[in-house]
Amino acid sequence: MKTRFCPNCGSMTFPGMPRCSSCGMPLDGSVENWSPPPKSDGPKVIAEVNPSAPYLPYEPREVQLDIIKDIRTALEAGKHIVIESGTGTGKTITSLAGSLEFAKAHGKKIIYITRTISQSDQVMRELKAISTLKPVSGITLTGRNKSCPLLQSRSDFDNLSPNALSTLCSDRKQRSQQGRSGGCPYFDQVSHQMDTVEAYCKRAFPKSDEIDAYCRGLKVCPYEVKKVMMKDFDVIVAPYIHIIDPDIRDNFLSVLDVEPKDIVLIVDEAHNLMDAVREQESFSINLRLVNSALDECGVLKKPEVADGVAIDDLVKAVKNSMRDLASGRIAFGGTEALLKADELEESLCKMLGNDRQHLGMMVERMNEIGENRQDAIADTDAPSCPLLELAVLLRRWVKSPSDRYVKAIRVNEDGEVLTAGCIDPVDIGKFMNELKGAVHMSGTLQPLSTYAKVLGLPMDSIPRTYPSPFPKENKLVIYSKDLTTNYQELQRNPAMKQQLQRTVAQLCNAVDKNILVFMPSYRVMKEMRPYLEEAIYKNLYWEESGRQKKTMAALDQFRSGRSGVFVCVMGGSIAEGMDFPGDELCFAVIVGIPYPPPSLEIKAMKDMFDQKYGPGFGWRLTSQIPAVRKMRQAIGRLIRTPTDRGMAVILDNRAARDARQLEAVPSDDPVADAVKFFAKKA
Numbered sequence: 001m002k003t004r005f006c007p008n009c010g011s012m013t014f015p016g017m018p019r020c021s022s023c024g025m026p027l028d029g030s031v032e033n034w035s036p037p038p039k040s041d042g043p044k045v046i047a048e049v050n051p052s053a054p055y056l057p058y059e060p061r062e063v064q065l066d067i068i069k070d071i072r073t074a075l076e077a078g079k080h081i082v083i084e085s086g087t088g089t090g091k092t093i094t095s096l097a098g099s100l101e102f103a104k105a106h107g108k109k110i111i112y113i114t115r116t117i118s119q120s121d122q123v124m125r126e127l128k129a130i131s132t133l134k135p136v137s138g139i140t141l142t143g144r145n146k147s148c149p150l151l152q153s154r155s156d157f158d159n160l161s162p163n164a165l166s167t168l169c170s171d172r173k174q175r176s177q178q179g180r181s182g183g184c185p186y187f188d189q190v191s192h193q194m195d196t197v198e199a200y201c202k203r204a205f206p207k208s209d210e211i212d213a214y215c216r217g218l219k220v221c222p223y224e225v226k227k228v229m230m231k232d233f234d235v236i237v238a239p240y241i242h243i244i245d246p247d248i249r250d251n252f253l254s255v256l257d258v259e260p261k262d263i264v265l266i267v268d269e270a271h272n273l274m275d276a277v278r279e280q281e282s283f284s285i286n287l288r289l290v291n292s293a294l295d296e297c298g299v300l301k302k303p304e305v306a307d308g309v310a311i312d313d314l315v316k317a318v319k320n321s322m323r324d325l326a327s328g329r330i331a332f333g334g335t336e337a338l339l340k341a342d343e344l345e346e347s348l349c350k351m352l353g354n355d356r357q358h359l360g361m362m363v364e365r366m367n368e369i370g371e372n373r374q375d376a377i378a379d380t381d382a383p384s385c386p387l388l389e390l391a392v393l394l395r396r397w398v399k400s401p402s403d404r405y406v407k408a409i410r411v412n413e414d415g416e417v418l419t420a421g422c423i424d425p426v427d428i429g430k431f432m433n434e435l436k437g438a439v440h441m442s443g444t445l446q447p448l449s450t451y452a453k454v455l456g457l458p459m460d461s462i463p464r465t466y467p468s469p470f471p472k473e474n475k476l477v478i479y480s481k482d483l484t485t486n487y488q489e490l491q492r493n494p495a496m497k498q499q500l501q502r503t504v505a506q507l508c509n510a511v512d513k514n515i516l517v518f519m520p521s522y523r524v525m526k527e528m529r530p531y532l533e534e535a536i537y538k539n540l541y542w543e544e545s546g547r548q549k550k551t552m553a554a555l556d557q558f559r560s561g562r563s564g565v566f567v568c569v570m571g572g573s574i575a576e577g578m579d580f581p582g583d584e585l586c587f588a589v590i591v592g593i594p595y596p597p598p599s600l601e602i603k604a605m606k607d608m609f610d611q612k613y614g615p616g617f618g619w620r621l622t623s624q625i626p627a628v629r630k631m632r633q634a635i636g637r638l639i640r641t642p643t644d645r646g647m648a649v650i651l652d653n654r655a656a657r658d659a660r661q662l663e664a665v666p667s668d669d670p671v672a673d674a675v676k677f678f679a680k681k682a
């Protein structure tokens, strides 16, 4: 096939292409009226306070006034409100406006937890807009590993784990406070620079990067200075971990000098919360750490963890148990196996000739030895103490009950790994019940009752859904009645795969718009790639597994064009985290239903929830709901403004089961339906 190049940006083009897919320039010579599409400026800030929503700085949409009123009412009653609201309802601004009115009137602090830094930056932008109408202050927190200037100045600290960094930081601060050598120069500046940084934050509402850069200029630690001054701010924007990790949360609330009843919690993108909690409570012990701990034992004088058992005997027993469990339990060709309750513990006891009670004591003793070792190396350049890290993880392992954790042995390219996957976190529910008001928000949270039940929210929590205010006719979602990626069907009918990839190519060639194709996995994407590269006559861009920079560069090119095809994986960063306003994205092709791949954790979780809430609940919670949510997230990328028009095609007839939630209709001929939709004038 002959190719040529765009005269404007030099991107590759093909004969018959109406426009360059990179810069959008018409290729038929009609360039006199062409200019790059304008970027959206966002809503205009109003000049006068609206009495029905005093903290809303924009011309209100009706639905926004409803949301603000409902939040206010729920908080006045001391309740949680669980909200799903469609695109265009302004989730960030309405949750802030409703909560601020209540919090300011009752002297409460707002803690706004987010999953991503870009979302916390968005909160700061909205607070800045609010500040043009009403006095308000806000500050955004980030983890120590992101903002510690000492860490950034030392390349040998690159791979420090959060625990190791926390230990190192405590030690440096203690030295600074005691006037000893080896302290932290950035910590020393905190009391001198606090007023300057506070004034800057209250004036400028800086994003996380901006505040870090400002503090770097003053040679002060942003992490510590924010900790000291945050109690003087109305809204604290923090990563999820500040609330979902019990130790960090206790510390955070005590520094803020508040109790749970004194705060209003806003949970952003709440559909992610449960997975984040489970992830937070899960942990692993890998062979590299065990080997490092063993090396460290070599410099100690064989301290005993029990009578006749030296510390290196215990670490060696861990290493040998990992090897034995992997070889004895993992099937030939496999990479993982479930462990029985206490299987590691029994193996350790057998190797060390001790019982369970003694094993617990040995792990405690190992912890003490690790702490002493940590103190001893604090003056040196050693970034962390592997022995202590291993002791902490072993202690967690023996204390993690098997009914709430899936314990497994796995092997990867670095050797054996012990994993403890949390399937039933209980702490978060207890905390939620201590709150006297919270707002849980997401664009894709349904079924709301399931969210409330699984998270353990109070029974009187209020569920609310608000539709998108954008014209319904601007969006069409269809699903194919004939195609599927169902495994059994693919086995039964080998032609199905060809039909699927042919339809993807036909859809991409038929629609002269920017198109996102969502594949169910990298494996399927790799399998279809050669065919699609041959059959699609447009610029094709790919999400590259593990190559974020390359993916982002490709995405930039795709966004600046108007007739390209970007192929990505469902549930990845493109499907969930990106905005595509206007013509940047008009058409989405979803290949298959993105059920999560089977895993030991999902299977255990499914069984546990079936037992807890009845047959079928586990499958709905672990497979159906996440798959529908992912598809709705992907479809949500299409319409970001009232004038956007977009269409999604789901190439899997199993979508019929969730057609109502997906707002999807069946189609005999997706290609013809797509052509018809885009032929209509907006």
Ligand code: SF4
Residues within 6 Å of the ligand: 144, 147, 148, 149, 150, 151, 168, 169, 170, 172, 173, 184, 185, 186, 187, 221, 222, 223, 224
């Ligand atoms: S005080 Fe700040 S700069 Fe110093 S080690 Fe701790 S986080 Fe890093």
